[in-house]
Amino acid sequence: MTSRLYDSIEPNVINEEMLQKAVEEQGPQEEAGQLAKKEGINFRDVKELQLDFRNILKIDNLWQFVNLTKLQLDNNIIEKIEALESLVNLVWLDLSFNNIEVIEGLEALIKLQDLSLYNNRISKIENLDTLQDLQIFSIGNNNIHNLENMIYLRKFKNLRTLNLSGNPVCDNEQYSMFIAAYLPDLVYLDFRLLDDNMREMALIKYQYAIEEMKQGEAVALAKQEELDAAEKEVAYHRAAYVEYLNGPFLFDSMYAEDPEASKLMYLPGVPDLVEMYKTKFVAICENLFEYGLKQHERREEEVKLFYECLNEALAENQEQGAKIMQAFEEKNSGALDVIQSLSDTQVTELKLAEYNEEISKLSETLMTLEMQLVDQLEEVIKDFERNIADLVSIFIENEQGLMAQCRDLENHHHEKLLETAINTLEKIVKSEFEEDMPDDVRMLFVDKDTIVNAVNASHDIHLLKIDNREDEIITKANNWASALIEKVHKDEIHRNRSRVMEINQYIDHLQGDVDNLDILEPIPGF
Template identity: 65%
Template structure:
């Protein structure tokens, strides 16, 4: 338990706290009436329990028709006892001590969820929240950027706050998030532009293609090298590990016998994609080819400089050795 509790008296959600909260949020003109005659908790649709030092969620089963619940700025450690709140649309659990996302399975109507400023290290256990539109999980302990991919299942998600997490320091953070969640309108309180979406999508596609290409190429390079080098210059390409990358050979050999690719051509809209894809693939190959040659030439230059320096050092040593021997012989003649 946090040392913070040494100076804070933890509370529980009891009948007195609930009754007081309901009375406080009633309009002044009917507050006295509510205090005198009471209120049916099933009629309450909104409940604010902020800043009450609540340690554990409990005793909310009476609010069967609740649509909005504020539990922010407490000391809650677990998300629990919310099973009966099946009509909940808005839930605020920000500024607590929650470490794990859990206990949300029955909240299938939830549209707005805030877990801002907690201790959460992984985005998980939210599979049933199909209606989610706004999600705030900034200022937690999220370190793995790939966790964002989990949010792709929420087709209605338009507003997302991840700011203040460790993975936000990654230079690819913004592009990665927008590429995997292209329907976002707001990210970290900022409007997502169409330009950002386009750039990020292209970069992610190229990154995935390059990874696929390198893996495939590595597994098949021995087969390529088995053939004889028939043209002038291929020996250099082989030494640079870029043979057969300066053209369409790699693409043709990968897709020549691909029957599944031929089937895809019959799907609507795929025809145009298949026409553009080969040239783009070849362009990536050529980029790899040029990069490989550049690195090879750099290595060759470094090796050449090394041997030149070695030769100069050997020559200098030989000359110095001859001089020493000559001086020795001259001294002995005297």
């Protein structure tokens, strides 16, 4: 439907030179703009960007524009929506008058409110699920034929303005009424207000179909909420390192990866033996699960308490610093004006020396206050680090104890199973075993080594599964503690550096005011 623009011009890809030029063109043109050009423009600071009418074929190199809120890419020859995933703050996007065939690549733009895909080659509205803030959607002059496709837009509860004019679907005589019925929150359709009369007629016409759809949506919503709740619960269990230990999951996984287990179940008494083993094994797993959740709560409480203490110390220090600076400013208010107005050189120099001394004392006081805070926080962080290490150590120690119980059960079960297997072999050798066996099971009893190897292989798989789960828990717990403490130390270093920089900048500002004083030179002869 759309003809390619600039047929005689070479297609472009968005590159650094094009972006720099576009930003400069759209920035301030006066003195501030010239200065920005000279010193260079940080793309991260750009909020709006116009790249229209530039014969762009491929979207690329926009990853630096992380704070962009408005992007114009209309009137180009773009064929694919791509490379926009870093523009997470985008609110307004214009891709009209291009050659796009598929709606895609917009998943990360969750803040998008206004989207124009007008005059492209799109045949289906899709892949917009994450754009729940969408309010204005223009997709006129495309190739959309299917009226049922409009039902997809019901999920966008904030959608108020929709433009579909120029699509084949608009030729359907039921078009406007269908839209009015299925999108009850829509205010404007194809630049016209949807009046109440149209809505009433539409609801009457599609009443039963919409009721049936609503029931289906309610069932789907309830199922999704159930899935979300289950996923949230598992995420919480995972944070405690005990996911899927509140049931037979670990036990079942041991047997799911054991090719010999199903064969050995044919041995007399083994099904009952396995069932008894499973009951005891699952009970230990559930104990570990409950213990893990309680320990997770203790760790979370310790973290919460630490940050409360940390923030309290920071707030107190900031308050003290603010009072010190306020006292300095109140004491020295107007001092520079007085110094500047003095005509006696000696008095001026004396006052300047006194004022500079005041600045030095202020700097020293603020730095001392900061060093006191550093020392205080160092002790707090050491205590926190020790507490976290103790909590993790205790958790791992008890977790290992419970896992050892699982291994003991497995070893005991293995002994019983091996005993049963050898007894069965003896009966087969003596022709005293009359029960039917599948051929692959009977093949295990050709000799003692074969059946013993099969039972041992099953045993090794079970132990490996237990060991791996134990190692996983230990690794995750230790990694969490290491990452947490590392972050605390890094945050404190960053805070300290920022604070020292703030103090220095404040002192430099005060010193700069002194340096900029216009001191009257003494007149010769006076």
